[in-house]
Amino acid sequence: MAKVCFQMKGTAFTAVVMDLQAYSADLFRAQLKQKIDTAPQFFNASPLVLNLASFEGQLEDEQLEHIVAVCREEGLQPIACRGATPELRYTVMGLGLASLPAAKTRSSEIPAEPVQAKVKQVEPEQTVAEPAPVVRPSKVITKPVRSGQQVYAEGCDLIVMAAVSEGAEVLADGHIHVYGPLRGRALAGVKGDTNARVFCRQMEAELVSIAGYFVMNEKLRELCWKEPAHAFLEGESIQVAVI
Amino acid sequence: MAKIIVVTSGKGGVGKTTTSAAIATGLAMRGFKTVVIDFDVGLRNLDLIMGCERRVVYDFVNVIKKEATLNQALIKDKRTPGLFILPASQTRDKDALSMEGVQTVLENLAKDFEYIICDSPAGIEQGAQMALYFADEAIVVTNPEVSSVRDSDRIIGILQSKSLKAEQGGTVKEHLLLTRYNPERVASAEMLSVADVEDILAVPLLGVIPESEAVLKASNQGAPVILDQESEAGQAYLDAVSRLLGEDVKHRFLEVQKKGFLKRLLGGK
Ligand SMILES: Nc1ncnc2c1ncn2[C@@H]1O[C@H](COP(=O)(O)OP(=O)(O)OP(=O)(O)O)[C@@H](O)[C@H]1O
Ligand SMILES: [Mg+2]
Numbered sequence: 266m267a268k269v270c271f272q273m274k275g276t277a278f279t280a281v282v283m284d285l286q287a288y289s290a291d292l293f294r295a296q297l298k299q300k301i302d303t304a305p306q307f308f309n310a311s312p313l314v315l316n317l318a319s320f321e322g323q324l325e326d327e328q329l330e331h332i333v334a335v336c337r338e339e340g341l342q343p344i345a346c347r348g349a350t351p352e353l354r355y356t357v358m359g360l361g362l363a364s365l366p367a368a369k370t371r372s373s374e375i376p377a378e379p380v381q382a383k384v385k386q387v388e389p390e391q392t393v394a395e396p397a398p399v400v401r402p403s404k405v406i407t408k409p410v411r412s413g414q415q416v417y418a419e420g421c422d423l424i425v426m427a428a429v430s431e432g433a434e435v436l437a438d439g440h441i442h443v444y445g446p447l448r449g450r451a452l453a454g455v456k457g458d459t460n461a462r463v464f465c466r467q468m469e470a471e472l473v474s475i476a477g478y479f480v481m482n483e484k485l486r487e488l489c490w491k492e493p494a495h496a497f498l499e500g501e502s503i504q505v506a507v508i
Numbered sequence: 509m510a511k512i513i514v515v516t517s518g519k520g521g522v523g524k525t526t527t528s529a530a531i532a533t534g535l536a537m538r539g540f541k542t543v544v545i546d547f548d549v550g551l552r553n554l555d556l557i558m559g560c561e562r563r564v565v566y567d568f569v570n571v572i573k574k575e576a577t578l579n580q581a582l583i584k585d586k587r588t589p590g591l592f593i594l595p596a597s598q599t600r601d602k603d604a605l606s607m608e609g610v611q612t613v614l615e616n617l618a619k620d621f622e623y624i625i626c627d628s629p630a631g632i633e634q635g636a637q638m639a640l641y642f643a644d645e646a647i648v649v650t651n652p653e654v655s656s657v658r659d660s661d662r663i664i665g666i667l668q669s670k671s672l673k674a675e676q677g678g679t680v681k682e683h684l685l686l687t688r689y690n691p692e693r694v695a696s697a698e699m700l701s702v703a704d705v706e707d708i709l710a711v712p713l714l715g716v717i718p719e720s721e722a723v724l725k726a727s728n729q730g731a732p733v734i735l736d737q738e739s740e741a742g743q744a745y746l747d748a749v750s751r752l753l754g755e756d757v758k759h760r761f762l763e764v765q766k767k768g769f770l771k772r773l774l775g776g777k
Contacts, residue, residue, distance in 0.1 A: 411664050412665060413662045414665045427710070430708070431658060431661075432658060
């Protein structure tokens with residue numbers, strides 16, 4: 266057997282999103298510097314997604330090139346553009362960035378987190394301070410999570426008391442519990458918690474993932490289809506067991 | 509206060525317009541002053557099924573653009589008293605509707621009518637979202653097959669997150685209407701059963717409309733199938749209207765019909 270060259274994993278990571286609203290060469294650089302000064306460590310080499318969806322007016326090719334150049338000079342790592350007009354897409358690709366569709370409205374339940382909030386978490390005083398135990402209450406969802414919807418429990422567990430449809434996605438930094446049929450995708454420990462687990466009353470998932478490792482539907486069909494089950498990580502492989 | 513009911517599905521061609529025409533007619537037959545609005549701008553179908561296409565002078569878009577008054581555009585149904593149709597334009601494009609315009613029209617209609625039925629275009633995009641935005645209730649039309657059920661699931665998600673009701677923290681009341689149901693094909697596992705669809709969508713069942721030639725016949729004649737009370741589809745729509753009005757009616761036409769001796773002899777359906 267040939268040696269395995271790679272393994273593919275799905276993952277979610279934090280990136281800074283810049284919602285570009287207006288543009289002026291001078292103001293842009295000055296304002297960016299100012300922003301970065303509020304939390305230099307946080308912004309240092311931070312992956313950046315440029316969101317053009319809410320830009321007022323028409324952004325020119327050269328302007329976009331300039332914006333990306335300034336971001337790079339200031340130490341950010343632009344990785345993608347979101348919501349670029351068809352005309353701008355070639356420029357986006359020419360800049361070596363991925364072109365993503367405008368923010369999917371599907372994540373309707375999860376308001377985009379303002380960068381400001383993240384900045385706060387990494388303010389030096391806070392990182393040095395004695396880490397107080399933060400207990401966040403679990404996020405509880407009582408209605409079905411429908412196809413195309415996404416629910417994310419940030420910094421806590423997620424409890425869904427209804428079905429998670431095929432085509433729906435539930436994510437949590439902690440554990441996920443689903444008390445209806447789990448037919449969509451469940452991703453626990455998305456920020457890397459390898460102790461996170463997925464529990465469900467009726468396993469019919471498209472995908473179950475823990476800390477980036479995942480099992481697909483075909484495997485689940487063999488192991489515990491339509492049964493109450495839980496999934497946890499052992500080393501680098503996900504174990505799925507009937508409860 | 510008028511009740512606004514959207515007839516929606518996600519997937520196209522599943523029977524929204526057929527259902528809008530039938531339910532609106534049924535409500536008017538039960539004595540409620542009802543208007544049915546065609547939100548499918550550019551395609552315009554409802555007036556054909558209601559048999560009033562030759563009487564369309566002004567349409568929904570004209571009213572929104574203030575080129576005509578509501579009274580000029582509303583068409584009084586010739587068969588059923590208390591029933592009015594607000595047709596769509598065939599010539600405009602989809603963007604001709606604006607949210608404020610739709611809101612004004614609905615508010616004006618709400619003063620006069622008890623039920624406002626909105627026939628949604630297919631899809632989950634802007635046109636469909638416009639049709640459902642102001643709804644109090646939704647009839648989700650689904651065919652017993654996987655892609656239709658999946659689309660219905662999506663549109664329910666949108667109903668509960670992007671409608672005015674949802675934005676205000678409430679819920680749009682959901683009704684599941686399974687149409688083009690063919691018990692023989694369910695029995696041979698070519699189609700999903702009522703139980704399968706209910707299990708996936710978890711929405712209260714308003715009715716099951718059997719696949720029926722009467723529907724095509726009715727649309728060719730321009731008379732909503734609910735008026736054909738000989739047909740199973742017509743009866744099933746009557747039952748659905750009763751349930752919509754809160755009555756407890758047993759579901760029919762779910763099982764494969766055992767052909768009677770005479771029917772077998774004559775080979776009839
Ligand atoms: N119960 C039924 N039995 C047989 N044929 C049906 C039935 N319901 C609808 N049809 C047929 O299916 C086709 C589509 O119906 P209809 O126009 O009502 O769907 P729609 O959802 O409004 O479509 P669109 O998405 O294009 O607006 C029509 O030809 C109609 O005659
Ligand atoms: Mg239609």
